[in-house]
Amino acid sequence: MAGSKKRVVITGMGVVSPLGGSLGEFWRGLVEGKSAASAIESFDTASYRAKNGCEVKDFDFARLAGCPVPPNMGRASQMAVAAAGLALADAALPLEEVDRTRVGVSLGTTCGEIQVLERVADNEVGHQAGCEIDPCWWLSVYPACSIPASVAHWFGLCGPNVMIPNACAAGNYSIAYACDLIKLGRADIMLAGGADPISRVAFTGFARLGSLAPERCQPFDKNRRGIMIGEGAGVLVLEELRHARARGARIYAEIGGCGVTGDGYHMTAPRGDGEGIARAMELALREAGLAPRDVDYINAHGTGTVVNDKVETLAIKKTFGRWAQDLAISSTKSMIGHTLGAASAIEAAACTLAIVNRELPPTINYETPDPFCDLDYVPNVSRRRDIDVALNNAVAFAGANSCVVIERVQ
Amino acid sequence: MTESQPQQVYITGMGVAGGGEQASAPGTKRGLQGRLEPTAELLARCTAVALARAGLAAAGRLGPRFGVAAGVTLAAVDSILELDCAALRFGLSGVRPLAFPNTVLNATAGRLAIMFGITGPNATLASAEGSALDAMIYARDMIWQGRAVGFVAGGGSARSSRVESAAAEEGTSGGLAAMFVLEGEKSACLRGAVPLAEVAGAAMAFLPSGGKKAEIAGTLLENLLRQAHVRAADISHVASATAPSGPQAEIEREVIERAFPGPFAPVLLRRNRGRELFDTAGSLAASRALFLLARPLARNVLLSAFSSFGHASFVLLCHPGARRARVYERVARAAAGGE
Numbered sequence: 001m002a003g004s005k006k007r008v009v010i011t012g013m014g015v016v017s018p019l020g021g022s023l024g025e026f027w028r029g030l031v032e033g034k035s036a037a038s039a040i041e042s043f044d045t046a047s048y049r050a051k052n053g054c055e056v057k058d059f060d061f062a063r064l065a066g067c068p069v070p071p072n073m074g075r076a077s078q079m080a081v082a083a084a085g086l087a088l089a090d091a092a093l094p095l096e097e098v099d100r101t102r103v104g105v106s107l108g109t110t111c112g113e114i115q116v117l118e119r120v121a122d123n124e125v126g127h128q129a130g131c132e133i134d135p136c137w138w139l140s141v142y143p144a145c146s147i148p149a150s151v152a153h154w155f156g157l158c159g160p161n162v163m164i165p166n167a168c169a170a171g172n173y174s175i176a177y178a179c180d181l182i183k184l185g186r187a188d189i190m191l192a193g194g195a196d197p198i199s200r201v202a203f204t205g206f207a208r209l210g211s212l213a214p215e216r217c218q219p220f221d222k223n224r225r226g227i228m229i230g231e232g233a234g235v236l237v238l239e240e241l242r243h244a245r246a247r248g249a250r251i252y253a254e255i256g257g258c259g260v261t262g263d264g265y266h267m268t269a270p271r272g273d274g275e276g277i278a279r280a281m282e283l284a285l286r287e288a289g290l291a292p293r294d295v296d297y298i299n300a301h302g303t304g305t306v307v308n309d310k311v312e313t314l315a316i317k318k319t320f321g322r323w324a325q326d327l328a329i330s331s332t333k334s335m336i337g338h339t340l341g342a343a344s345a346i347e348a349a350a351c352t353l354a355i356v357n358r359e360l361p362p363t364i365n366y367e368t369p370d371p372f373c374d375l376d377y378v379p380n381v382s383r384r385r386d387i388d389v390a391l392n393n394a395v396a397f398a399g400a401n402s403c404v405v406i407e408r409v410q
Numbered sequence: 411m412t413e414s415q416p417q418q419v420y421i422t423g424m425g426v427a428g429g430g431e432q433a434s435a436p437g438t439k440r441g442l443q444g445r446l447e448p449t450a451e452l453l454a455r456c457t458a459v460a461l462a463r464a465g466l467a468a469a470g471r472l473g474p475r476f477g478v479a480a481g482v483t484l485a486a487v488d489s490i491l492e493l494d495c496a497a498l499r500f501g502l503s504g505v506r507p508l509a510f511p512n513t514v515l516n517a518t519a520g521r522l523a524i525m526f527g528i529t530g531p532n533a534t535l536a537s538a539e540g541s542a543l544d545a546m547i548y549a550r551d552m553i554w555q556g557r558a559v560g561f562v563a564g565g566g567s568a569r570s571s572r573v574e575s576a577a578a579e580e581g582t583s584g585g586l587a588a589m590f591v592l593e594g595e596k597s598a599c600l601r602g603a604v605p606l607a608e609v610a611g612a613a614m615a616f617l618p619s620g621g622k623k624a625e626i627a628g629t630l631l632e633n634l635l636r637q638a639h640v641r642a643a644d645i646s647h648v649a650s651a652t653a654p655s656g657p658q659a660e661i662e663r664e665v666i667e668r669a670f671p672g673p674f675a676p677v678l679l680r681r682n683r684g685r686e687l688f689d690t691a692g693s694l695a696a697s698r699a700l701f702l703l704a705r706p707l708a709r710n711v712l713l714s715a716f717s718s719f720g721h722a723s724f725v726l727l728c729h730p731g732a733r734r735a736r737v738y739e740r741v742a743r744a745a746a747g748g749e
Contacts (some may be wrong), residue, residue, distance in 0.1 A: 397517065400519075
């Protein structure tokens with residue numbers, strides 16, 4: 001790999017998740033195996049077989065920010081700004097003392113500010129008669145780039161500002177690019193992650209594909225029936241190691257390496273042999289200078305669909321060979337649902353907390369082993385274990401695969 | 411800023427297309443699932459032309475050494491509204507099962523990957539007027555980081571009546587796209603590719619409200635030129651993707667005046683008021699720059715985009731010329747074991 005030898009570390013984390021609006025609530029919920037699934041309240045699900053989702057029920061941006069919600073800020077941006085604020089506070093980063101042209105934002109999403117377009121659709125079909133929507137307004141709010149722009153505006157950050165809307169792998173792709181920007185010397189600090197609001201369009205789309213779990217998400221279980229839509233935001237403060245040490249920052253963990261690949265195969269299904277996901281893991285390990293036996297834990301993409309979980313298991317076996325049986329693997333989507341573009345960012349925080357707290361979050365709702373998914377999925381109960389290296393997997397529509405290696409700083 | 415520059419990155423192919431019709435790009439039928447979204451169709455036609463120009467059309471599947479970066483911000487608007495309206499009007503059964511993938515922004519890049527067998531990094535960049543430029547910057551960074559030897563990158567959007575009616579500008583939106591093949595020096599040289607331009611520098615920043623916007627962007631541009639070892643006086647043209655009027659255009663003008671003082675200021679090529687909105691603007695600015703470099707009517711052209719959301723992106727394209735000859739010679743010697 002060309003480029004410098006700069007190292008990138010995590011010095012702050014902020015999570016807005018269906019398990020709560022703080023990092024502490026999030027982690028407690030995960031290790032307690034708490035499910036955030038409940039009846040969706042954001043839109044009418046009467047005509048759908050599935051009714052449940054994982055919403056952030058108590059999210060109140062105005063209360064958090066202490067000011068009214070700006071008129072051009074949608075829910076995705078609100079959650080991203082909230083998560084970024086939590087992450088900056090966690091990093092104890094004195095923004096007034098740093099060169100803000102060296103602090104950038106790299107975020108991902110699947111749906112972005114899609115709730116804005118859902119209002120337009122309501123308007124088009126006459127569900128909100130008499131409530132005319134100014135087209136100039138939605139054009140200024142909907143574009144996904146408004147999310148990192150909102151974060152940068154809010155905190156006055158002038159470094160690179162990137163939106164990578166790579167669907168369910170967006171968080172990892174954004175983290176990977178943020179690391180590259182730091183390594184290439186274009187930023188000292190990057191806020192990286194993803195945000196996605198609950199979406200009627202996504203719910204409808206997954207329902208039409210037959211991919212929605214009716215009541216609960218059961219990754220890797222023989223009787224798994226699909227995903228549970230969620231929402232949230234996760235932001236990591238990524239910092240060049242020397243920069244972090246120079247300011248005496250607490251260092252949670254290091255981003256050892258990243259792998260990003262494409263399947264070039266199908267819009268909605270992964271390659272059956274798992275080659276693309278396996279290659280992403282292999283590239284990430286190579287970049288980190290690690291061997292398969294060095295890995296302790298994988299936070300799986302683990303959506304709970306029949307095909308995805310089977311293929312991901314195959315890919316893990318392909319990458320790790322005989323070491324696959326020694327790995328602990330879990331899917332936190334079993335608890336917080338699939339938060340789409342935020343998922344891998346939130347899961348990166350889960351990996352980091354697992355390293356720091358020496359405890360693995362479980363895969364809940366796991367009841368019946370599947371012969372095609374025959375690895376250790378940390379079923380139902382969290383597990384105390386010293387881990388030094390965690391992998392964060394994420395794959396997306398159209399076969400965008402990604403893996404981020406998170407390791408304890410030695 | 412202490413940017414390392416492991417290798418030169420060249421543009422070896424370009425494809426520009428207009429329209430957004432549903433006819434398929436030649437030789438790109440394999441592996442399609444569901445209806446092809448019009449922006450994906452448009453970018454696929456550009457990509458087919460760009461790959462042919464780069465001498466890569468015969469390669470078939472480009473494989474893991476190539477990536478794709480699509481700059482699209484508004485591509486999914488019609489697909490989202492069609493799906494949502496159908497569901498509201500007719501219930502779930504009124505929605506086509508394969509309509510959903512077209513509602514996600516990375517559908518375009520995904521389609522390109524499927525069509526052209528690209529299995530390297532697969533990314534979508536959305537930054538309004540800066541989308542295509544950011545896609546090119548992403549591609550160059552990925553090549554620098556060794557994540558791919560080449561990339562298909564660019565952007566554009568099909569026409570959308572909904573976006574047109576929402577756009578504050580007069581005229582139509584979209585209906586134009588351009589895609590480019592970016593390659594590292596080793597890949598380009600060993601294939602014997604003829605570069606159209608060298609991507610000699612790139613930079614991104616954000617200009618928050620209330621900040622010293624022109625000063626921040628001006629400093630960014632000065633750093634870019636210094637690292638690219640190109641003097642401001644040697645830039646003859648600035649191809650802009652910025653909206654031709656409004657506050658962003660004012661900031662851009664101020665930045666250019668600051669970076670290029672004196673009587674030899676570059677010619678500023680503003681985008682057309684008509685068809686160039688968001689994703690189209692950057693790709694068309696880049697294609698204009700390549701046209702100038704190919705004639706050659708220019709040696710160094712700066713691409714500039716100030717988005718209505720606050721992003722500022724610059725890409726410096728230089729005529730490959732003498733520097734390319736030296737680089738190719740070095741790569742050839744290295745390949746032959748001479749170094």
